[in-house]
Amino acid sequence: MLPPRIYVDESHLGRHVTGLERITLELFSAEALAPLPVVPVRSSGGTAGMIATQTLRLPLLLARDRQAIALCPGFPPSIPMTLFGRRVIPYIHDSFLLTRPQDLNWRARRYMAPAFAFALKRLPFLLVNSQTTRADIARFARNDAEIALYRPRIRDVFGIADLARDRRTPHPSETLRLVAIGTVEPRKDLRAAAAIVAALRAAGRPAQLDVIGRFGWGEETEALKKAPGVTLHGYLEPDAARAQIAATHALISTSKDEGLGLTLLEAQHGGLDVIATDMPVYREVLGASGLLVDSAEPAAAAAAIIARLAAPDALERAAGHALANLKRWNEAAEADHAALIARLAARIGLPDPVARR
Known part of the structure; x- marks a missing residue:
C-alpha cells in the first residue's frame, strides 16, 4: 500500500509569476504544507499539456492511489477530477467564472467555467481566500458544503x-x-x-x-x-x-x-x-x-x-x-494555515502535526 499523499495541481505554473501562481507557490507548496506529504504535479507543453494533466494524469493518480487526496489551488478541478468527490479540494479565488461571463476569454468560457460549476454542485469541502468569497460561493455550492477560509499570508514580494x-x-x-x-x-x-x-x-x-x-x-x-x-x-x-x-x-x-x-x-x-x-x-x-x-x-x-x-x-x-x-491580516492567515494543516492531516489519517509541536 502506498503511503498517504496529497497531490497538488501545479499544472498551471511555468508562466510569469502573478497572483494566481504566487498563491499556489506560497500556500500549497511542500514547504507551505510541511510536514504533510505533498506531491506537486506539473505539466509541460503549454495549454494542451495543462489540460491533459488536469483531465487525465491527475485522475489516474487518484485512481491508483486510493488513500490520496488532491488540492487544486489554481484552476478549477476538471470534470474527471470532480468525480472523485471528497478526495478533491479546490481553492477558490472568486466566482467570476459564473458571475462575470462577459469578462472571460474564450478558454475560460469553454473549459474553466463548466468545470467550475460542475465542481461546486458536487464537492463537499471547499477552500476560499476571503469571507467575501465564502459568502459569494455559498450561492452556488451544494447545500451541505463546508466552505473553509484559507487566507494567504502576505509576503513582501516586491522587497519594499x-x-x-x-x-x-x-x-x-x-x-x-x-x-x-x-x-x-x-x-x-x-x-x-x-x-x-x-x-x-x-x-x-x-x-x-x-x-x-x-x-x-x-x-x-x-x-x-x-x-x-x-x-x-x-x-x-x-x-x-x-x-x-x-x-x-x-x-x-x-x-x-x-x-x-x-x-x-x-x-x-x-x-x-x-x-x-x-x-x-x-x-x-x-x-x-x-x-x-x-x-x-x-x-x-x-x-x-x-x-x-x-x-x-x-x-x-x-x-x-x-x-x-x-x-491584522497575517495573524488571521496564520490561524487559517494551522487549521488547514490539522484538517488535511486528519483527512489522510495522520496525527495533527501542529498539536504535536
Whole structure:
C-alpha cells in the first residue's frame, strides 16, 4: 500500500509569476504544507499539456492511489477530477467564472467555467481566500458544503518594507504618482483609474498613473494607451516593479469585482496608501486603512483624494495604518494555515502535526 499523499495541481505554473501562481507557490507548496506529504504535479507543453494533466494524469493518480487526496489551488478541478468527490479540494479565488461571463476569454468560457460549476454542485469541502468569497460561493455550492477560509499570508514580494519608513506627502504642486498592479483586462477597469487621474488634473492637481501588469484581453490596453497621464509598463520582474513602487505615492485599484485583492495587501508592506473601489471585499481586506471611493464617479473620487492629501503628514499616517492592517491580516492567515494543516492531516489519517509541536 502506498503511503498517504496529497497531490497538488501545479499544472498551471511555468508562466510569469502573478497572483494566481504566487498563491499556489506560497500556500500549497511542500514547504507551505510541511510536514504533510505533498506531491506537486506539473505539466509541460503549454495549454494542451495543462489540460491533459488536469483531465487525465491527475485522475489516474487518484485512481491508483486510493488513500490520496488532491488540492487544486489554481484552476478549477476538471470534470474527471470532480468525480472523485471528497478526495478533491479546490481553492477558490472568486466566482467570476459564473458571475462575470462577459469578462472571460474564450478558454475560460469553454473549459474553466463548466468545470467550475460542475465542481461546486458536487464537492463537499471547499477552500476560499476571503469571507467575501465564502459568502459569494455559498450561492452556488451544494447545500451541505463546508466552505473553509484559507487566507494567504502576505509576503513582501516586491522587497519594499524599507520604503515604509520614508513615506512623504507630496506638495499640492507636485505630481501625484499612482500605480496600478494587475493584468490589463476588463474586470480590472483601469479606464476608471485613468478617468480619476484626468479628474485630478482637471481639478488642478498634477497626477499620473503607472500600470504594471501583462496585457490581457479586451480593448483596455488600446484605450489606456490613449489616456493622458497613463504609462503602461507591461509585466515587470520584482526588482523593476520595486523601482516603480518606490517612486509612487499611492496604489489605486478600480476593479469592478475581486475575490481578494492581493496587491493591495502586498503594497502595504511598503507603507503605501491604497485607493480602492468601495466594495465588500476591499472593506474586508483594508480594514481601517486605505481610502475607498466610488470608481464610477471620477470627480468625486478625485475630490476625496485631494482632501486626503491636505494634511502635510497624510501619507506618513497612512503608512502606519497600512502596516497595522497587514499585521491584522497575517495573524488571521496564520490561524487559517494551522487549521488547514490539522484538517488535511486528519483527512489522510495522520496525527495533527501542529498539536504535536
